[in-house]
Amino acid sequence: MTAPLVTRVSRADAAAVGDAVRCLKAGGLVAFPTETVYGLGANATDGRAIARLYEAKGRPAFNPLIAHVADLAAARALARFDAEAEILAEAFWPGPLTLVLPKTAGCPVAELATAGLDSIAVRVPHHPVAQKILAAFGRPIVAPSANRSGHVSPTMAAHVLADLRGRIDLIVDGGSTPVGVESTIIACLGEPMLLRPGGLPRDAIERVLKRPLAEPPAGIVPEDDAPIAPGMLASHYAPRTPLRLEARHVAAGEALLGFGAKLAAGNEGAAIALNLSERGDLIEAAANLFSHLRALDAAGAKTIAVMPIPHDGLGEAINDRLARAAAPR
């Protein structure tokens, strides 16, 4: 657990926007209003800031986050739009709609934010405070709802404070959020599919698409804090190379995913070794998790030996992801 922070609350004026941007640049956590609910923002390109965000929310698993941007032009740097995604973005952005799209090759969003997936959730909010912060920051901001894991989404600054006081840096108070429920999430990875009903009604979407939205297979609608079920279109990232967990020694030619100052016995013979955090810092480890797994997977070793990782704090989510990645497929 990191040391408690002093959580400042500022009325949403120009000074607060400047403060929010400075804080985001420094890797801080800033809650701000969108038209749907308050979001807990972090720099989407900063893996460590995102790891802190998961810790602040107390998420038991790394659920992928929505990248917020100021406009469609900025969204194009992150995601590829097919013809129907274009239609939806033109019709409903800025607004309470999130699109899940294929990531661009050069997408600058940290792997942790997308939980290692090849798709990314993108949204252009229309709330003036969110817009001002996004425009001034000039980079994507990831923002899950600004509540503790398992609690309901906040629609007032006071809700955010009650849930996250001492865990985040700043709350920009812009009054009650007008929509009050989260954004509607549509995946455009093929047939447009309704992943989460929300602030934008289904019939408005179907009217502009001129066809009904596909339903996700039963039981796999993303839940706020539930990890996305395997087999879903947004199935969790899994390396092709089998993982061997709790490894205390390394066999010759294995890839090694290390943790801590002292690497497992036999590491000299590893084909490749990467350390999640030499100083045993779980926030740093979370920030490195998906990119290290990808790099080790690409090395073509027979197995990836993963050293034991503590289960406290973010360790729970790290171990959850590793267990999924190691599950037989």
Ligand code: TXA
């Ligand atoms: O209205 C909203 O959408 C608010 C405001 C702050 O923008 N944000 C919000 O974020 O509700 P969050 O993290 O509480 O919910 C995001 C949902 C999660 O259920 C997550 O699983 C899903 O979006 N999601 C994110 N990326 C995804 C992806 N690549 N594929 C499928 N689902 C994804």
Ligand code: MG
């Ligand atoms: Mg939420």
